Each structure stands twice: as structure tokens, then as C-alpha cells.
Amino acid sequence: MKRSHVATKLDLEAFARDGASLAGEWPAADLPRLVESGALDHPAAQWPAVRWSLQGELRQPRAAAAQIWLHLQAQAELDLTCQRCLQAYRQPLQVDRWLRFVSEEAEAAALDADSDDDVLALERHLDAQALVEDELLLALPIVPRHEVCPQPLVAANTELPDVEPVRPNPFAALAALKPSPSKD
Template sequence: MKQRQFDPLKLDVEAFARDAGELQGEWSMVELPRLAESASEESPAASWPPLRWSVRGERLSPRAAEPQTWLHLEAEATVTLVCQRCLQPYAQHLAVQRSLRFVRDEDMAAQLDADSDEDVLAMSRSLDLRELIEDELLLELPLVPRHEECPEPLVHADHDLPEPAQDEKPHPFAALAALKGKGRPQ
């Protein structure tokens, strides 16, 4: 029997899992526009290595329960971000390994997602796998991008500031301090 061809940009999840389908490939990082937005100006997404991914479908039939549809997803990418300590670009490796359970509708997905540790999504006859992988990689981005150890010593802002000017004006609370001091017994 000839194995069915699946399109990762219009994946029929149920048929893919039923056939125990497997797909893998590479995409240029410019094909992931939301992830490419995180690029530093010095290293645009077009210069990043390609995203490598693989996905496997699985249909499980537990006893006394309805069949379960699963996608097992793996992806690896390297993006260039701007370190928030030294403001220099650095390479950040991202790796995703997820198992996603698909159910018949949004209501069931919301209910199961709230009740379990599993990642649950609603079934789709046309899942854009590239968009799903991009979502997962975006979730892997660090909240505060930074080097483990910055390559150049950090410059502290207080060394660069000029000394405060000595004003002739008295401090606004100087009179209050003087009054408080006069009322104390010595």
C-alpha cells in the first residue's frame, strides 16, 4: 500500500496520527516572521542556521476510553538575540520536545487542558505545522536575553555621570531638621 503524502503546512492531524505518519525537514528562519522579529540588527534572521524539525503522529486506543490522537514534535534552532546586560548580540540555542494531544473540539480541549498536565489542542484538518513550531520556539525564548558571561567588562553608569553640582539653595527640609534639633534636651 502506498503511504499517503502529508503537507506540513496543511496537516490533517487525524489522518496523520491514524497512519502513524512521520515528517521531518528544515525551514529557513525568515519563514518564521514572529521569531525573526527577535533578531538583533547585527545578525538578521536570514543569516541564522535553518530550523530543524521532526513530527510523528500516534493514535492510542486505551481500554474503555475513546481513542487518543497525539503529535510528538521536536525542533531545534539557533537565534541571535541582544544581551540585556552588555547590549551585544549572542547566539541562543532553542530546543523543543513536546507531545500534543488533539481532541474533537475547543470546549473539550479547554476542559482537558485545565484538568491535566498534558498539552491539549482542538483537532484540525489543516494544521500549519510551521506556525505551531514557531509558537513553541517563541515560548522557549528567554524572558531576559543575556550571555552566561558577557565577553566585555560591563561599564557601570555611575562612573560616567558627572559629579552633582553644589547648589547655593538650602535643602527644603534643612529648616525642619534644625527645628527638630532645637527642641531636644542636651
């Protein structure tokens, strides 16, 4: 009997045991933490939908317990604010990652530190939407910017020549009133 799996309440162990897969799209506006990263003047309702797919896998290494793996792929396009010109631009994001799940948080931390694999603690029900959002947030550029800004940049530290207005010396008027020394 084939089970149905729900992405927002995924029994990951059963999903991996079944070798199941899920795919779909979510409106970008349904991912609130991702929306917070976007340009303020470009609402997420205008962004393309976030596309994702999940593939569960149960791996059986020799002389070891079965391992739960999840292959996650996601694509999104966000409007971010360029940190050079402060204009909005469209940033494509792509995630293609294998995640291993273990039974306890301490085991996940130990394995994650010693391995090149991403290791997470297994939850009773995984919210795949939150996981996809987490991975897209990690894929964001540290400093969002255009490859080439569409408008010429004005250098912030451009120095103008020091030209001070010529102001009359306030004591010059007093000096003119002072009687000149007589030559007797």
C-alpha cells in the first residue's frame, strides 16, 4: 500500500523507507523569513513561485544501522536591494543538497562536525516548507549586489576641493577706526 506524504507534516522515516518523492511550488509570499530579506518596494506577491522537490532514501551501509537521507532541491527568484546602488534587482537562488537525519541532536552535532555531510536530528514530523525556506536563506548572498549596477555610482568619499568662502575679518573694521600713529 502506497502512503501519501504531506510536505508540511512529513514523517521522514516513512518517507525515506518508501523511497518517496514530493515536488511542488509555493508562493514566495508563503515564506515569511525569505520575504523579510527582499527589497521593501518589491512585494513578494510579484516574485515567481518557489519550486522544490524532495526525495527520500534509506541507505544501508555495511555493518551499520540504516541511514535516513533526504535530497532537497529548490529554486527561487527574489528581489533584493543592491548594496552598491541601493536599487532592487532579481536574484536567482538554487539549492541542491543531501541531508542525513539521525535520531538525536547530540549525535547530529557530533557527526556534522566530523563530516562533510549535512546532518540533522530527526523530528517526528518535518515541516518541509520551513526546511526549504532555511536552505534558501542560507543560499542568499552575504552582500546582495548587481554584477554591474545599471546606473553610474557616485563615490561616497569623493573629496571636493577645500574652498572656504572668504569672510572679512571682524577686527579689520575696528583697525580702520583706530587712529594712525602720528609722526612727530
